[in-house]
Amino acid sequence: MAIARASKRRRISPPESPLSTQPLLYDGLASRASGWNLEQQYEQRPREQKKVSESTRLPIKTAEGRIERLASPESEQETVESSFGSDGEDASDTQETEVEERSVEIPVRQQVIEAKEELARIGTLLGENPEEHIGGFRKIAEIGASPNATVKQLALATQLAVYKDIIPGYRIRPLGELDSSEKVSKEVRKLRSFEQALVTNYQNYIKEVAKCAKSSGDSSSGDKASIATVAISCACTLLLAVPHFNFRSELIQILVDKLSTRNRDGDFVKCLETLEKLFREDDDGNPSLDGVTQLSKLIKARDYRIDESVLNTFLHLRLLSEFSSRGSQNRIDKTDSTDARKVKFKKEFRTKKYRKILKERKAVEKEFQEADAIVSHEERDRLQAETLKIVFVTYFRILKTRVPNLTGAVLEGLAKYAHLINQDFFGDLLETLKGVISSASFEDSTPGEPEDDTQDVPENPTSQHDPLRSTLLSTTTAFTLLEGQDAARSASALHLDLSFFTTHLYKTLHSFALNPDIELSSKTLRLPDPHAPSSQPTTTTNNKVNLKTPSVLLLRALSSILLPRSVPPLRVAAFVKQLSICSLHLPEKSAQAVLGLLLQVMKVHGRKVAALWNTEERKGDGVFDALRGDVEGSNPFASTVWEGELLRCHYVPAVREAVKGMERLVREIK
Incomplete structure (x- = not known):
């Protein structure tokens, strides 16, 4: 059977388009389509998408112990965007407001913890390699600018620990024009840059400590008082740790300013103990001279209205046991000794080249001594001589002024320094001591007279002097001046008459024997006399001159007269x-x-x-x-x-x- 061949389908034309009826318009569109930029139009088309806001807040720890990160509310962002446009000033104000809101929202405890961690990190870096992280000093100072009192205290303490560790054992001098222009190696240039940066930051730190220490004793503000206590503690520690370094005078000034106040609190006692320890451990002589100079200026500026313990700091100077010359308020006499004679050596022949080498070697040794801060005996004697003159000037001014609460302290100091007083100074000093005894005798002879209500009340009534005690101190000082010397020759050469002191002590022996407090000192613990008038201080509060009892002072004076x-x-x-x-x-x-x-x-x-x-x-x-x-x-x-x-x-x-x-x-x- 033959296969039937499929019939051929006829192609049907599509329906006519309206453009086909307008050939001219179609041709125009086709010619313009090649110039269209469809991607740009798509890019400029508005899009609808959800905005993702990035949280800038720090994580917090909830009461249950979970750590959560808070997201920024969208309402705040929309409000900010609607309220402010694209202006630069509005944007900066917005950022500052957000920073302030974030700092307020952070809990105080969290701020302290974060400050501790940051300070520890910066301090570790500075301790390991300070030359590479010199900017850490500025960062710690910025942290210390926080309004939080705890953070400020931590920053001051951190800077103290860092400076104690990295401060070198020598004083850094400022670079001159010659030093800046000379060619040096890379290592030397790096070291000089570090030293200058260290001195600059250290100076800023000392200024901040001095600023904070001014609020010491201010009971109205607890935070400022606590910061001031930390600042004074830092100044005391630095003064004892690095007394050789720059800005020592500024540190001493912080302590002296605190000693000028009337409030005898813990900071006052700490400053006092620091100065006493500085005087005892001073091997150089410069720190003691700076301290005594500033204390003398303070005493004169305050018109001698200070606590007597400030004046007793002079008794801790090392020149009491080391200085051998004698001086007064205007000059120092050098002692003539056989050791001062030049020993004659046999002259040794030296070539010109060898003399040149020795000269260069001496110059190098001198530079090493200056770098190591080695002070010669002559320089130390000169510094101690200047210190002694300032001490005598201060003592003599107080005796001339007849300050009641400081007379005992001055007499005790003169008795300590008697072996260092020049004989030419004896005459004026003995006349002053006679005046002190005469005034004390007048006060003791009129105890029952009513006091004038118009007189000024002393700032510290507990430091009023005892007339009998002042008499003993004056007599002891007068006889101690001639001890250790040729008393007969001194008295005959200077026409010194000590019979006044002997006669006065003889007349007051009965008064001392009937004194019930003759064996009590200022440190004796006892109850006040219940029958004593309330307007007058008890005897225990009067004994603030020194620690020796009147009995001990009496025996010292009698031994000087009778033995x-x-x-x-x-x-x-x-x-x-x-x-x-x-x-x-x-x-x-x-x-x-x-x-x-x-x-x-x-x-x-x-x-x-x-x-x-x-x-x-x-x-x-x-x-x-x-x-x-x-x-x-x-x-x-x-x-x-x-x-x-x-x-x-x-x-x-x-x-x-x-x-x-x-x-x-x-x-x-x-």
Whole structure:
């Protein structure tokens, strides 16, 4: 069967398009289609998509312990975009507002933790390699500018620890024009750049510490007071750790400013102890000179209205034990010694080349000494001489001004420095001491007069002086001035008369014997007298001059008067009789001390006063007058030491033994 062939389909034409009826328009579109940019039109077409906002907030820790990251609210972004346009100022204001909002939203505890971590990281980098991370000082200072008080304290303490570790053992001098223009190696240039950057940042740190320390003692603001305490502690630590480095005067000024205040708090005591330790451990002499100079200016600027403990810091200077010359308020006398003579050496032949080498070697050694801050003995003596002159000027001004609360401290200081005082200064000083004793005697003789209400009330009533104590200190100072020297030659050459001090002490022996506080010092703990007037301070608060009791000062003064071998017999006999009477009224320890002094007097002047123990060997006629002001005119040989019979019955065994030993010595002399 043959296969049938498929019929051929006829092609049907498509329907006519409207364009076909307009051949001219179709031709125009086809010719313009090649210039169309369809991709640009698609790119500029608006799109609808969800905006994804990136959170700029720090993660927080919730109360349950989970750490969550907060997303920025879309409403805030829409408000900011609608309120501000594309202006640059509006954008910057927006960023500042967002930063402030973020800083406020961060909890205080989280800020402190983050500051600790950042400070620890920067401090570690600076400790490992400070030359490569010198910018860390600026970053720590920026962290310290935080309004948070805790963060500021942490920044100050961190800078203190870093500077203590990296400050070199020498003083960095500023670079001059010659140093900047000369050619140096890369290592030297790098080291100079680091040193100058270190000094600049250190100076800024000292300024910040001084600014913070001004709020010390301000009870109205707790945060400022706590920051000031940390700042003062940093200044004290730096002054003791690196006293050789730059800006030492600025550190001392911070401490001196605190000592000028009336509030004696913990910061005041810390500054005081720091200066005392600085004076004791000063091997150079420059720190002590700076400290004494600034303290002297402070005392004069405050018109001597300071705490006496500030003046007592002079007693911790090393020149008390090291300085050998003598001085006054305007000059220093060098001691002539045989060591100053030049020792003659045999001249050694040296070639010109060898002399040149020695000269260069000396120049190099001198540079090394300057770099190592080695101070020669001559330079240290010069610095200590300047310090001593400033101390004497301050003491003499206070004595001339007659400041009551500082008189005792000045007298104690002069007694300490007596071996360093020039003999030409003795005359003026003794006249001043006589004036102090006269004024003290006048105050003691008129205790019952009512005080004038118009007088100024002292700033620190607890530091008012005791007239009897001032008398003892003046007498002790006057006799200490001649100790360690040729007293006879000095007195004859300068026409010094110490009889005024001897007579005044003789007249006040009975007052000291009847003083109930003769064995009490400023450190003695006891209850105040309930019968004392409320308007007058008790005796315990008066004893603020030094730590020595009046009994100790009395024995020192008596030893200076009675123990020298050139004392006349009448003076020795008068004092022996008066002290025997006073020992009946003294407390047991003071009575033992007085009898011990009499035993020493008997060993030195036994033959002069042995007649006082024997009624058959009386050398004088008349009656003994114990209240007579004149020592030699009291007629002591007209009496006997009958007080020994009463002291034999004393309730203290040591007193009874002392009396028996003294009488045994008298029998041996005969």
